[in-house]
Amino acid sequence: MRGMADKSLEVNLECVNDYSYLYEPTPEQRENIEKITREVISKINEVIEELGLRGVIREVSVQGSFARDTWLPEDTDVDVFLLFDKSFDFEQMRKMTELISGKVAVKLGASIETRFASHPYYVIGFNRVEVEIVPAYKIEDIREMRTAVDRTPFHTSYITSSLLRKPWLKKEIRVLKVLLKRLGIYGAELEVRGFSGYLSEVLVIAYDGLVPLLEAASRWIPWKVLIPHDAPRSLIGTAPLIVLDPVDLRRNAAAAVGLEQLSKFIAFSKIFVENPEILCCMLEGKREVPDYMLDENIIILRLLSHPPLSDDALAGKLRRILDSTRNTLERNGFNVLRGLMVHARRDFFLVFQLETSVLPPLEKKIGPPVWHTNSKNFLRKWASHTPAPFIDGDRWVVISERKIRKAEEVIMNALKVYKGFEWEIMRGEESYWKIAEDEYREIKGVLAGSEIWIYCLKKYVSGHKL
Amino acid sequence: MRGMADKSLEVNLECVNDYSYLYEPTPEQRENIEKITREVISKINEVIEELGLRGVIREVSVQGSFARDTWLPEDTDVDVFLLFDKSFDFEQMRKMTELISGKVAVKLGASIETRFASHPYYVIGFNRVEVEIVPAYKIEDIREMRTAVDRTPFHTSYITSSLLRKPWLKKEIRVLKVLLKRLGIYGAELEVRGFSGYLSEVLVIAYDGLVPLLEAASRWIPWKVLIPHDAPRSLIGTAPLIVLDPVDLRRNAAAAVGLEQLSKFIAFSKIFVENPEILCCMLEGKREVPDYMLDENIIILRLLSHPPLSDDALAGKLRRILDSTRNTLERNGFNVLRGLMVHARRDFFLVFQLETSVLPPLEKKIGPPVWHTNSKNFLRKWASHTPAPFIDGDRWVVISERKIRKAEEVIMNALKVYKGFEWEIMRGEESYWKIAEDEYREIKGVLAGSEIWIYCLKKYVSGHKL
Numbered sequence: 001m002r003g004m005a006d007k008s009l010e011v012n013l014e015c016v017n018d019y020s021y022l023y024e025p026t027p028e029q030r031e032n033i034e035k036i037t038r039e040v041i042s043k044i045n046e047v048i049e050e051l052g053l054r055g056v057i058r059e060v061s062v063q064g065s066f067a068r069d070t071w072l073p074e075d076t077d078v079d080v081f082l083l084f085d086k087s088f089d090f091e092q093m094r095k096m097t098e099l100i101s102g103k104v105a106v107k108l109g110a111s112i113e114t115r116f117a118s119h120p121y122y123v124i125g126f127n128r129v130e131v132e133i134v135p136a137y138k139i140e141d142i143r144e145m146r147t148a149v150d151r152t153p154f155h156t157s158y159i160t161s162s163l164l165r166k167p168w169l170k171k172e173i174r175v176l177k178v179l180l181k182r183l184g185i186y187g188a189e190l191e192v193r194g195f196s197g198y199l200s201e202v203l204v205i206a207y208d209g210l211v212p213l214l215e216a217a218s219r220w221i222p223w224k225v226l227i228p229h230d231a232p233r234s235l236i237g238t239a240p241l242i243v244l245d246p247v248d249l250r251r252n253a254a255a256a257v258g259l260e261q262l263s264k265f266i267a268f269s270k271i272f273v274e275n276p277e278i279l280c281c282m283l284e285g286k287r288e289v290p291d292y293m294l295d296e297n298i299i300i301l302r303l304l305s306h307p308p309l310s311d312d313a314l315a316g317k318l319r320r321i322l323d324s325t326r327n328t329l330e331r332n333g334f335n336v337l338r339g340l341m342v343h344a345r346r347d348f349f350l351v352f353q354l355e356t357s358v359l360p361p362l363e364k365k366i367g368p369p370v371w372h373t374n375s376k377n378f379l380r381k382w383a384s385h386t387p388a389p390f391i392d393g394d395r396w397v398v399i400s401e402r403k404i405r406k407a408e409e410v411i412m413n414a415l416k417v418y419k420g421f422e423w424e425i426m427r428g429e430e431s432y433w434k435i436a437e438d439e440y441r442e443i444k445g446v447l448a449g450s451e452i453w454i455y456c457l458k459k460y461v462s463g464h465k466l
Numbered sequence: 467m468r469g470m471a472d473k474s475l476e477v478n479l480e481c482v483n484d485y486s487y488l489y490e491p492t493p494e495q496r497e498n499i500e501k502i503t504r505e506v507i508s509k510i511n512e513v514i515e516e517l518g519l520r521g522v523i524r525e526v527s528v529q530g531s532f533a534r535d536t537w538l539p540e541d542t543d544v545d546v547f548l549l550f551d552k553s554f555d556f557e558q559m560r561k562m563t564e565l566i567s568g569k570v571a572v573k574l575g576a577s578i579e580t581r582f583a584s585h586p587y588y589v590i591g592f593n594r595v596e597v598e599i600v601p602a603y604k605i606e607d608i609r610e611m612r613t614a615v616d617r618t619p620f621h622t623s624y625i626t627s628s629l630l631r632k633p634w635l636k637k638e639i640r641v642l643k644v645l646l647k648r649l650g651i652y653g654a655e656l657e658v659r660g661f662s663g664y665l666s667e668v669l670v671i672a673y674d675g676l677v678p679l680l681e682a683a684s685r686w687i688p689w690k691v692l693i694p695h696d697a698p699r700s701l702i703g704t705a706p707l708i709v710l711d712p713v714d715l716r717r718n719a720a721a722a723v724g725l726e727q728l729s730k731f732i733a734f735s736k737i738f739v740e741n742p743e744i745l746c747c748m749l750e751g752k753r754e755v756p757d758y759m760l761d762e763n764i765i766i767l768r769l770l771s772h773p774p775l776s777d778d779a780l781a782g783k784l785r786r787i788l789d790s791t792r793n794t795l796e797r798n799g800f801n802v803l804r805g806l807m808v809h810a811r812r813d814f815f816l817v818f819q820l821e822t823s824v825l826p827p828l829e830k831k832i833g834p835p836v837w838h839t840n841s842k843n844f845l846r847k848w849a850s851h852t853p854a855p856f857i858d859g860d861r862w863v864v865i866s867e868r869k870i871r872k873a874e875e876v877i878m879n880a881l882k883v884y885k886g887f888e889w890e891i892m893r894g895e896e897s898y899w900k901i902a903e904d905e906y907r908e909i910k911g912v913l914a915g916s917e918i919w920i921y922c923l924k925k926y927v928s929g930h931k932l
Binding site for chain 1: 686687733756825826841849850857913914
């Protein structure tokens with residue numbers, strides 16, 4: 001295992017092998033998925049023949065982590081791309097794919113579902129494997145791209161050919177993916193804003209191994225990371241992490257990675273270089289849920305209903321609602337200790353932990369400088385107030401009764417802007433009675449810090465180790 | 467009254483005359499003080515003869531507002547300067563003045579008291595008039611100055627000669643002084659940090675009247691006022707208000723004026739130019755004490771004992787204690803609505819009105835950025851904490867129990883630094899039982915805003931007038 005050859009890090013080798021069951025698919029799993037994929041592709045080809053679309057669909061091919069052999073046993077979804085001739089009409093392409101997928105599902109007696117990314121695709125659920133049928137254009141050069149997914153076959157061939165030269169990196173990519181999952185930062189979707197599968201592969205290949213990647217990341221500073229190092233420096237500051245896509249140098253393959261998510265990766269890497277055993281702890285995957293009381297200063301919002309949106313769009317929207325509600329709370333004088341989005345079972349929760357959920361009766365209103373023309377209006381409004389307005393520095397100031405003292409009121413006002421969203425609002429202790437036990441436990445766990453990596457942090461950092 | 471000739475401001479003329487008793491000494495008062503002053507000076511000359519000091523003391527002369535005829539009837543103190551030959555030893559000068567003053571007091575059967583400004587002077591209390599005997603050097607040119615008060619005779623002759631040319635300005639100076647008193651910003655001492663008598667005179671003379679002065683002040687911006695306009699612009703920003711001393715252009719005659727005090731003057735001036743009647747209201751001098759509840763978020767400190775300090779030094783020190791205690795409160799998470807120094811009867815009080823006097827149990831501790839080496843120490847300390855540390859943006863953050871929640875504790879810690887000061891600390895309601903009624907009423911009045919100018923503000927600004 002070349003990437004992990006560093007003497008000081010040999011300790012990892014063993015544990016990485018010990019926990020290999022977590023990330024290496026068994027031959028049976030592999031066999032099963034391959035069989036299913038073959039079956040689906042064969043039905044697709046049948047349908048293409050039946051519909052006389054052979055001239056239009058240039059290729060039916062497997063893409064994604066399954067094609068690259070970097071998939072995790074728990075991720076049993078396969079991407080099958082229908083690559084259309086680039087002259088074909090976009091709307092027609094979508095319709096044809098829907099038609100083909102529907103007919104394939106009937107032939108297989110399988111379920112079918114429509115999902116949305118940049119454009120719709122179709123998911124056939126068959127023997128516990130999800131086969132995603134994705135339409136794209138067959139292009140020869142990346143610059144001919146018409147839809148975002150046209151790039152995927154280039155990714156597949158770049159990764160495949162890189163791994164053909166260094167097959168041992170597959171294992172290290174799988175370890176990274178498990179690690180990112182445990183850190184809660186795997187996946188580019190808006191709910192996660194983490195590292196995509198492809199980005200994980202590119203990073204391990206770029207650093208020639210997981211350990212060199214973690215060593216480099218331990219020195220990263222958000223907004224200042226540029227990979228490769230000879231990329232144009234003008235890009236610095238355009239995103240917390242910049243990793244040029246090897247198949248399309250105009251694109252930041254890490255554009256989806258959020259600041260917090262990157263910071264978590266950096267934080268882990270820093271601990272790792274001094275305590276490499278923490279990687280074993282992460283792969284072992286133990287966690288503990290410390291006891292934590294939900295008190296009246298924790299306010300929980302359960303999403304009851306929302307406008308029709310794809311999962312990803314919904315997650316993005318909820319994150320924006322979280323941020324704006326948090327800002328409104330702060331502007332109204334509340335100290336927000338934490339604002340969290342928790343996705344427990346099918347329910348979405350926004351959780352605000354406040355320093356206090358009821359503010360004191362009086363507040364200081366800072367008015368204009370005495371020399372400013374606005375001071376007229378301020379005085380007109382406040383001159384008769386008791387206590388009288390006074391001057392602090394060069395500004396008019398008044399101590400007045402706070403209009404809204406309860407956080408719930410501020411939150412409800414802030415949420416009014418978002419039409420079509422309905423919420424149930426509850427204080428910490430109440431939620432015990434109002435939501436299902438496992439959801440309550442999940443929220444309590446998130447608040448207490450029950451993530452695996454926190455468990456490992458305690459184990460390896462607390463006291464003396466670091 | 468030339469300075470008040472502006473058409474729109476004629477309304478002032480009448481009220482200024484109506485309230486003239488407030489600022490114009492009666493012939494009897496004038497007579498009385500002149501008589502006493504003559505008596506004191508004659509005794510001083512007797513003593514000088516007896517001690518054979520005629521060769522050393524070049525002149526005995528009356529200085530200050532009495533000499534300039536700009537004094538207010540309520541201010542019955544007269545400055546008598548002993549002007550020593552400039553070759554005379556400083557320490558000897560001090561001793562001789564003490565000796566002379568003592569002998570004069572004995573001859574008059576009057577009380578005597580020592581006070582301190584830049585150097586000691588002696589106050590003879592005689593028939594309800596205070597005669598201050600001040601030693602200084604007799605110099606021909608301001609550049610020969612040896613002590614700060616050597617400048618005073620130059621001030622007197624500058625003002626006297628200016629007023630000889632425009633005697634009507636005396637009345638306007640007196641109105642300004644009354645106005646400044648009502649605004650609580652008359653006097654250069656550290657307790658007030660306002661406008662000295664001399665500065666008031668210089669300003670009225672410079673603007674050729676009170677109304678043009680107020681009109682100009684209504685356009686002033688603190689830190690940007692330079693008088694005269696052709697003074698070196700490099701001085702701007704060295705003090706909130708810069709007024710070059712006409713007798714010593716190296717000196718800012720307004721150096722003692724604080725930002726808040728200047729702002730109050732500007733604020734009043736702005737209201738005055740639109741509602742000149744407010745000046746009548748100020749001269750009338752009515753005030754009201756609105757009812758105001760002192761609650762538990764108002765913390766009152768009574769100064770019980772302090773190191774030996776002159777009044778002025780004590781006031782300055784207390785203001786610094788006020789500011790630093792306020793900063794400590796803010797740094798510890800308290801929102802300070804107001805911090806006040808109240809001098810009621812012989813007692814000094816520091817009063818803090820807080821948004822709340824008890825903080826919530828939890829606080830957010832913002833740690834270092836995850837990529838910073840300090841994050842090691844932060845994690846070593848907090849990794850085992852519940853709730854676990856988490857990442858916000860690119861920083862480590864922990865929610866922890868607040869160590870000090872009570873404002874009193876923070877205040878007591880902050881005050882420990884000041885050796886020799888002893889305090890009694892009480893919450894608002896308690897003080898009703900713990901301090902004298904008139905002191906309680908004074909503090910309540912300051913908090914509610916019972917100053918005369920606030921009464922006038924309400925009368926002329928509130929609702930529609932402004």
